[in-house]
Amino acid sequence: MATSTPTGVRGSHAKHGAGAGSDAPMTHRQIMEALSGLLLGMFAAVIASTIVSNALPEIIAELGGGQSAYTWVVTASLLTMTASTPLWGKLADLSSKKALVQVALCIYIAGSLVAGLARNPGMLITARAVQGLGAGGLAALSQIIMAAMISPRERGRYSGYLGATFAVATVGGPLLGGVITDTPWLGWRWCLYVGVPFALVALLVLQKTLHLPVTRRKVSVDWAGACLVTAAVCLLLVWVTFADDKYDWLSWQTCAMVGGAIVLALVFLLVETRASEPIIPLRLFRNRTITLASLASLLVGVAMFAGTVYFSQYFQLARGQSPTMSGVMTIPMIGGLFVSSTVSGLVITRTGRWKAWLVAGGVLVTAGLGLLGTMRYDTPYWHLALFMAAMGLGIGMMMQNLVLSTQNQVAPQDLGAASSVVTFFRSLGGAVGVSVLGSVMSTRIGHHAEDTVSSLGPGERAAAGRTLAGGGIPDMDLLPPHIRTWLEGAYGHGIADVFLYVTPVAFLAFLVTLFIKEVPLRTSGALAQAAERQPDAVRAGGTAAARAAGTEGPEEDVPSRATASRTGEDTAGGAADTPSGGGIPVRGRVRGAEDAPVPRAAVTLISLTGRRLGRSVARGDGGYALDAPGAGTYVLIASADGFQPQASTIVVDGGPLLAHDILLNGTSGLGGVVRAAGSGEPVTGATVVVTDVRGDVLAAGQTGEQGLFTFAELVPGPVTVAVNAAGHRPAALPVEVGGTGVTRVEVELRTGARVRGTVRAAGGPLDDARVTLVDVAGNVVATATTGADGAYAFTDLDGGEYTVIAGGYPPVATGVRVSGHGVENHDIELAHPGE
Known part of the structure; x- marks a missing residue:
């Protein structure tokens, strides 16, 4: 029989430690409140990209652009989203995730407002690039914040909500964009303003509901890497956009641009190997799952964006539908995405198995694209609906679960970088795919039009030639019936070729997923994983830090807490050990609560393989000194009696001195009294059990003659105190153990x-x-x-x-x-x- 916590239970403590409670697991309600702002932000970002899809033919026709402008309105936002995603992910590892997602929303709002005021294609493309910068932050940070709060095992359920939001925005975007475009007193410009109210509400909701610990360490952003990867991607996209239009695929322009992109990519890789905080940590790719998931995301991005971008052109230019009906006709694809992303998330949460969904998704995407490659302008709609549903089901199964498989493989401090790497490659695939396929589509439409122009009469051929020579998006309503039917056939066949060409890409993504190894999903979120590592001994802390850095050395080489403490005791007067010399000095102070020095703290430097390289014992002012053998990444371990051990990764860059202070959280006590409700009499012989946030028992005992109990050497933070006594109803209450001193609680038991x-x-x-x-x-x-x-x-x-x-x-x-x-x-x- 379930019992509730008695209302008579009271708790109090004398002193709280800084940051206490930050490791407490979030309840479902708290997670949903925090996700509400994220989902609103994601909705605004997604609807901004999809709402213009059905309006693009009219937008480009009014602003005076051609097929290249049509492609670049989409590609510009994808480009900045792609280039900025790793940067957002790295910043999320180094600073406040809440502040970053709010900055991304502000950038998105500014881009939306400028886009709505565009007077020419260039202004619109520039504003869309700004929009993409903000959308990249929202896409990357939503995944990162979700992973920080929720365990991989439970994340499937909440990823379903994210997938459902994506699907609703994708469904609602084209429909709403079509309605707005077809409404005379609104017009297409309002399509670009629609996301602004959602973004403003998201800002307010996030300010109130999202509360995450802030990483307090010096931020070192790899600006050189960000600029190089942006330049390489830009050069690549410019090449594929104008190839076979402004110049041939095999030309000196191709050699210059492709060669330049390769050189920039190689320089980028060189910079990343030397950067202290690389924008894309190359060591992550030592993990096979991350490498394969990134490659699969690149290929899935091509398929996903090809479907969402070119369906609007097909339905409006090949089937003569209005922008509103163009959105309605894509519902089968989005419905499939909605169903598969939601259902797969729920089933993964229940079973913990995810690879089968990736494989099945690859099969469905390949089949759907292959079937769509057979469509023509007069293909029965119910055939198209089945093909689009298959494609949508496959994308929904793969998109979120590729990120999930990656997040399950990395340490908490690499979560942002790893998540953004997968998102980066998906956006890169979309940007390159849209550009390449846009160029291919223009070429194929022209070829099909020339092949079938003989079906027109002599007078109509001249009009047809003028239509093709214009280079812009034609207004089908102004064309004579025979020319319109001829051009619809060319558009239908040319767009079908796009899906046919991308089918092998989807099949390759399917083959890649077959080699991804299924690893059981973790049952704790990133914040909880980080918290779990800290209460362990120094030995476990050193191994955890080494694992976070990408390697895992032999545990026997890592000094234990007892050894470190004994080392401190053996040093006369508590003075720091003298550095061996010949290396790079590492200096700093060991501090406790309220910046108080921690004398005689043992500080040990180990390699990533667990080999001890140096040790020191803090002086009376908390200062320590030791030498690193050379530039590189190391693990620094600190411990002291009465304090929780701490392990951290340091990067020695070859400078003359590295300053690194260490903050230790003190262990504390918990005591109190158990009384009978009503009478206030002490309850003797009551069993008191203290558990941590994971449910592990930290301490247990019984009350004495006066109903008193005491536990020493507890780590500060949230715990649960459960009390049970014969003839009384059991009670449980949450208690925050302070950073110093003894936390006091009083428990009242009701008779039962x-x-x-x-x-x-x-x-x-x-x-x-x-x-x-x-x-x-x-x-x-x-x-x-x-x-x-x-x-x-x-x-x-x-x-x-x-x-x-x-x-x-x-x-x-x-x-x-x-x-x-x-x-x-x-x-x-x-x-x-x-x-």
Whole structure:
């Protein structure tokens, strides 16, 4: 029988440590409140990209652009989203995630407002690039913040919400954009303003609901890497956009641009190997899952954006539909994405298995794209609906789960970088895919138009030639019927070729997913994982830090806490050990609560493989000194009696001196008294159990003659105190153990009564009879089933009137009064009617 925490339970403590409580797991309600702002921000970002898809033919026609402008309105936002995603991810590892997502929303709002005021294609493309910068932050940070709060095992459920939001925005965007575009008193410009109110509300909601710990360490942003990767991607996209239009695929321009992009990429890789905080940590790719998931995301991005961008052109230019109906006709694809992303998330949470969804998604995406490659301007719509649904189902299964598989493989401090790497490659695939496929589509439409121009009459051929020579997006309503049908056929066949060409790319993504190894999903979020590592011994801390850095050395080489403490005791006067010399000095102070020095703290420097390289014992002012053998990444471990051990990764860049202060959290005590509610009498012999946020028992004991209990050497932070005593109802309460001193609590136990008895029939005990206890308000308090002896029992009851209902024969209801303590015997006789 479930019991609730008594209202008489009270807790208090004398002193709190800084940052206490930051490791407490978030409840479902807290997670949903925090996600509400993120989902609003994601909705605004997604709707901004999809709402213009059905309006683009009219936008480009009004602003005077051609197919290149059509492509670049989409590509510009994808480009900045791609280039900025790793940067957002790195910043998320180094600074406040909440502040970053709010900055991304502000950038998105500014870009939206400028885009709505565009007077030419260039201004619109520039504003869309600014929009993409903000959208890149929202896309990357949403995944990162979700991973910080939620364990991989539970994340599937919440990723379903993210996928559902993506699907709703994708469905609503084209529909809303079509309606706005077709409304004379609104026009297409309002399509670019629609996301602004959602972004403003998201700003307010995030300010109120999102509360995450802030990483307090010096930020070192790899600006050189960000500029190089942006330049390389830009050069690549400029090449594929104008190839086969302004110049041939095989030309000196191609050699210059492709060669330049390769050189920039190589320089980028060189910079990343030397950067102290690389924008894309190359060591992550030592993990096979991350490498394969990134490659699969690149390929899936091509397929995903090809479908969302070119369907609007197909339905409007090849089938003569309005912008509104163009959005309606894409519902099967988005419906499939909505269903698969939501259902797969729920099933993954329940089973913990995710690879089968990736493989099935690859099959469906490949099949859907291959079938779409057979469409023509007059293909029956129900055929297209089935093809689009298959494609949408596959994308929904793959998109979120590729990120999930990556997040499950990395340490908490690399979560942002790893998540953004996968998102980066997906956006890169989309940007390159849209550019390449846009160029291919223009070429194929021209070829199909030239091949079928003979079907027109002599006079119509001249008009057709002028239509093609214009280079812009044609207005189908102004064309003669025969020319319109001829051009619709060319557009239908040319766009179908785009899907046909991208089918091998989707098949390659499917093959990549086959080689991704399925690893069981973790059951704790990134914040909880980070918290779990800190209470462990120094040995575990050093190994965890080494694992976070990408390697895992032999545990036997990592000094234990006892060894480190003993080293400190062996040093006379507590003076720091003298550095060996010949290396790079590492200096700093070991501090405790309120910046107080921690003398005699043992500080040990180890390599990433666990080999000890140096040690020091802090002086009276907390200062320590040791030498690193050379430039590189190391693990620094600090411990002291009465404090929680701390392990951190340091990067020595070859400078003359590295300053690194260490903050230790002190261990504290917990004590209190257990009393009986009402009388205030101490409860002797009550069992008191203290558990941490994971449910592990930290301490246990019994109260003394005065109802007192005391536990020493507890780590500061949230704990649960559970108390149980004979004749009383058990109680549990959350307590925040302070950073110093003894936290005091007072627990009041209410007395609890029992009702027990035997159910009999025909003079003997009745087996398997159902007994229900109901209070005076008609609420079911508890149920029980009798055993072979016919006995039943209800415990931990408050005083008052109850009804006991027994079934098995015709049910019998009898009343019983419970005094609030002791045992009430209540036997029940059952019989058939008339007996």
